[in-house]
Amino acid sequence: MTYLESAAKFYSEVAETPDVGLCCVQSTPLQLPGLKIPLQMQEMNYGCGTTVHAAELSGAPTVLYVGVGGGLEALQFSYFSRRAGAVIAVDPVDEMRQAAARNLELAAEDNDWFETSFVELRQGDAFSLPVADASVDVVAQNCLFNIFEPEDLTRALQETYRVLKPGGRLVMSDPIATRAIPEHLQQDDRLRAMCLSGALTYEQYVQRIIKAGFGQVEVRTRRPYRLLDKENYSMDENLLLESLDTVSFKVDIADDGACVFTGKTAIYTGPHSYFDDQAGHILTLGVPVAVCDKTARNMAKSHPQQVVVTDSTWHYDGGGCC
Ligand SMILES: C[S@@+](CC[C@H](N)C(=O)[O-])C[C@H]1O[C@@H](n2cnc3c(N)ncnc32)[C@H](O)[C@@H]1O
Numbered sequence: 342m343t344y345l346e347s348a349a350k351f352y353s354e355v356a357e358t359p360d361v362g363l364c365c366v367q368s369t370p371l372q373l374p375g376l377k378i379p380l381q382m383q384e385m386n387y388g389c390g391t392t393v394h395a396a397e398l399s400g401a402p403t404v405l406y407v408g409v410g411g412g413l414e415a416l417q418f419s420y421f422s423r424r425a426g427a428v429i430a431v432d433p434v435d436e437m438r439q440a441a442a443r444n445l446e447l448a449a450e451d452n453d454w455f456e457t458s459f460v461e462l463r464q465g466d467a468f469s470l471p472v473a474d475a476s477v478d479v480v481a482q483n484c485l486f487n488i489f490e491p492e493d494l495t496r497a498l499q500e501t502y503r504v505l506k507p508g509g510r511l512v513m514s515d516p517i518a519t520r521a522i523p524e525h526l527q528q529d530d531r532l533r534a535m536c537l538s539g540a541l542t543y544e545q546y547v548q549r550i551i552k553a554g555f556g557q558v559e560v561r562t563r564r565p566y567r568l569l570d571k572e573n574y575s576m577d578e579n580l581l582l583e584s585l586d587t588v589s590f591k592v593d594i595a596d597d598g599a600c601v602f603t604g605k606t607a608i609y610t611g612p613h614s615y616f617d618d619q620a621g622h623i624l625t626l627g628v629p630v631a632v633c634d635k636t637a638r639n640m641a642k643s644h645p646q647q648v649v650v651t652d653s654t655w656h657y658d659g660g661g662c663c
Contacts, residue, residue, distance in 0.1 A: 347530035348488050349434050356436035359384040359411070363535065370413055375454060376420055378413060379447035385411025385440065388483035389536060389566055390514030390586040393417040396658060397510055397588065402478035405504060406430040407467050407497075408485035412441035412460065416448050418481065419459035426461045429477070433466040467497040472504050480504060480511050487515040487540050488533055491549065494541075498553035502591060511555065511589040516540040516566050516582045523576055526569070537567065540582055547587075551599045555589040557633075559602040562586040563655035600633035604654030607632045607640050610647055624648065631657060 342350070355363060361384050370378060370386055371393055387410045398421035406415050409430035419428045432438050442462055449457050465471035467485065480501040486494055501511050518540040532538035541549070543563075550558050566584035571577060606629035609616040616624045618640060624630050629651065632640070640648045 344530045348534040351534040352434045353436040356440040363387050373420055377451040382411045382413050382444040386413050389516055390584045392481040392483045392512040392514050404428045404479045405477040407482040409441045412444045415460045425458040428460045430460055431463050431465040438462045470500050470504050474503055475506050477504050478509050483514045484536050487536055494549055502554045505591045509591045514586045517543050517546050517585045519581045550589050556592040556594040557590040557600045559588045559657050560655050602633050602657040604657045605637040606651045608649045
């Protein structure tokens, strides 16, 4: 059995017998006015963060959701679009699509505004998405791509790039590792399927996104996810996994590299009332301006006396340069 087949088998099992606590973080799913999430759906929350960011979802976008799980986030996305077929949810595991269909039926009973036609469940997988080129506004995946080995991750990212419209958004939530995960854990297919041993480091993960062609990456959240302790996982030291929520844009990569926003700001300290770096950034005296990491690096290097650059907050949701 390949690791992908092991993962499919694992998810067929947890589709039939929900595994409360698998992947999920210790927080309740995003609550929205007038949205009731059926208990069965909540128990199948196999995401490690969130991909539903209200600010991304104006204009009733078409969303392609990869790896539907119990259907929780497909339901949340449909809350914003509210039209037939606006959310296309893909999963290769028959039992998982069936479980999602059952949960969405329950959601339709509990929510006046929701119709099951809002979410179209399709058989397919992350490496061959069953939609046309440049046809969707948003692609989302939660806690799936970390399962993939690095070259498969690149293939899956390239496939999302193919189906997104120009300017479209890839919204992801995945575990990342604070250092390389030892080989003996990476080779454990069950741990990989459980989203515990396939994670890349932050730098590797972001570089894969850029390698697939995305010109802008924004970090929405980065927080502790799981601790792999040295005794149970046979390591010299404990290993912390973090959960990383990102939004990546299908825009061209600038000649001097992609823009990655991690919550840094640049602040002009004087002596004038403003500072113009002649590269598109105007800083008013004393006022923090959000900048991408590339701009932060450039400013700190070119004007170390006049510009203070603050640390990454690991939370950025718009505004600023570029
Ligand atoms: C960790 S669960 C996450 C489920 C859902 N995103 C959530 O947040 O609850 C991974 C999901 O991806 C599906 N999956 C497994 N292999 C896949 C593949 N190659 N392509 C697409 N989906 C896959 C599984 O069946 C499962 O539904």
